[in-house]
Amino acid sequence: MRHRATRWAALAAAVLTLVTSALVGLSASPASAGFPYLFRWSTAAGTVAATHLAGETGTDPYEGPMYGSVQSTQSGGSIYQDITRTIYPGDTYCASAQVATEGTATGGGVEMTVFLIWGNVESSTKTVADLPNRNNWTPVGTCVTATSAHTAVRIQFYPKVGGPAVAVDAVDLHVSLAANGGFNNGTSYWSAFAPTTFTTYGPGTAGAPYEGSRFAAATAGGSVYQDSGRILNPGDTYCATAQVASFGSTTGSGGTLAVWLLGGTTENATTSFAGLPGSGAWTPVTTCATATAGHSVVRVEIYPQPNVPTLLFDMVDLHPSLVRNGGFNATTAYWSTWAPTVLTTYGPGVTGNNPPEGARFGAALPGGSLYQDITGEINYCMSARMATLGTGGGASARLVLWQLPPSGNAYQLTYRATANLPGANTWTPSTVCGRGWENITRAEIYAESGTLAVDAVDLHRSLAANGGMNEFRID
Numbered sequence: 001m002r003h004r005a006t007r008w009a010a011l012a013a014a015v016l017t018l019v020t021s022a023l024v025g026l027s028a029s030p031a032s033a034g035f036p037y038l039f040r041w042s043t044a045a046g047t048v049a050a051t052h053l054a055g056e057t058g059t060d061p062y063e064g065p066m067y068g069s070v071q072s073t074q075s076g077g078s079i080y081q082d083i084t085r086t087i088y089p090g091d092t093y094c095a096s097a098q099v100a101t102e103g104t105a106t107g108g109g110v111e112m113t114v115f116l117i118w119g120n121v122e123s124s125t126k127t128v129a130d131l132p133n134r135n136n137w138t139p140v141g142t143c144v145t146a147t148s149a150h151t152a153v154r155i156q157f158y159p160k161v162g163g164p165a166v167a168v169d170a171v172d173l174h175v176s177l178a179a180n181g182g183f184n185n186g187t188s189y190w191s192a193f194a195p196t197t198f199t200t201y202g203p204g205t206a207g208a209p210y211e212g213s214r215f216a217a218a219t220a221g222g223s224v225y226q227d228s229g230r231i232l233n234p235g236d237t238y239c240a241t242a243q244v245a246s247f248g249s250t251t252g253s254g255g256t257l258a259v260w261l262l263g264g265t266t267e268n269a270t271t272s273f274a275g276l277p278g279s280g281a282w283t284p285v286t287t288c289a290t291a292t293a294g295h296s297v298v299r300v301e302i303y304p305q306p307n308v309p310t311l312l313f314d315m316v317d318l319h320p321s322l323v324r325n326g327g328f329n330a331t332t333a334y335w336s337t338w339a340p341t342v343l344t345t346y347g348p349g350v351t352g353n354n355p356p357e358g359a360r361f362g363a364a365l366p367g368g369s370l371y372q373d374i375t376g377e378i379n380y381c382m383s384a385r386m387a388t389l390g391t392g393g394g395a396s397a398r399l400v401l402w403q404l405p406p407s408g409n410a411y412q413l414t415y416r417a418t419a420n421l422p423g424a425n426t427w428t429p430s431t432v433c434g435r436g437w438e439n440i441t442r443a444e445i446y447a448e449s450g451t452l453a454v455d456a457v458d459l460h461r462s463l464a465a466n467g468g469m470n471e472f473r474i475d
């Protein structure tokens, strides 16, 4: 393939391609010690912010060639960016990111807050303390829903005042169709089918919210759901994610998360989960449904499992994915491959792996890749769940977002390599974020060694500029 030559490019070369893609007037080589600022992010007073390459601090980037480093020396110390939007009551924004205590320091903490600003400020926060360090990245997320009008959305990271630097990467901020998916506004916008009882809790004996101030609980027998009117054409794909747990200090709850495409011939995709821990341990789940016909409604629905403890759920996020059939539930439709990789799909009970969502997952022989091309010059975040095919382990994979200019060589926007993936039903999530500067962005998954199992490929628009922290400027 024409971009293979740069596939194994050295880090510096990778950085350089990012520079030339993003900037004009390039006249200097990338600094060897990162940069003392975060491009496109604002820095509040009392904040030390920098961008670092791999090998500089003891923490390597989660994705791409760089990550952001943020330290707060006084109250309010933070990084943030404001995105102008016309925001109506019910509009919902979800943010996610990867964070770590930088290097060998210990005890880093951070608050990630999404604000809806101007007018009566509304917000939701995810707080994490005692973050693991080095390359042990922790995912965080939060969703906020407007109850009044606003003119901008802000994403902001506040490291613990006086604490060590916190590493931030893969920042994703997007519109969610699931209004009040964080349940911080109680049960608003959600409906329940009897005999399910549906309620929300703040922190207490029922548990602690995954994010924000409240979370949801539901008993079995029926379901909890929300409908969103949309015009869907064949190929259109919607992904739902949620955090789920067992009530209070119990274990063993379970259920099903479904995305239904309604109006016309009903289609859906589901993911089921069982044996969930409680006591504050939340488990992320996801599913992606692809239309094969026209529809008029997208429904996200949660079905608690009967005869087990009450199901808790929080941060339900529903959004369109620009990768079609990312769940491989329509077998190999919409995917292209580079030889020698051959893409096949499997249902449960065949290979030793069960799909983490839907009816099928993809399996890719090593040496090449599978990919889809997306058009539009916007910020993208792509995620996927990957494993080694079968019950062993050891497969390696790489997510890459390529830029395909009208002429000349393709170049990497960002990437993330994952080695030694577990097999069976231990699916490992991976995320990359970058800005598509060219009209065509290629979302590509390389099966590098071993046979790769892949599912829940989700690529969507992010509103956060430089969420991958891989862009910089040369003054």
Ligand SMILES: [Ca+2]
Pocket (backbone or CB within 6 Å): 182, 183, 184, 209, 210, 211, 212, 213, 214, 215, 314, 315
């Ligand atoms: Ca919540």
Ligand SMILES: [Ca+2]
Pocket (backbone or CB within 6 Å): 061, 062, 063, 064, 065, 066, 067, 068, 169, 170, 468, 469, 470
């Ligand atoms: Ca990065």
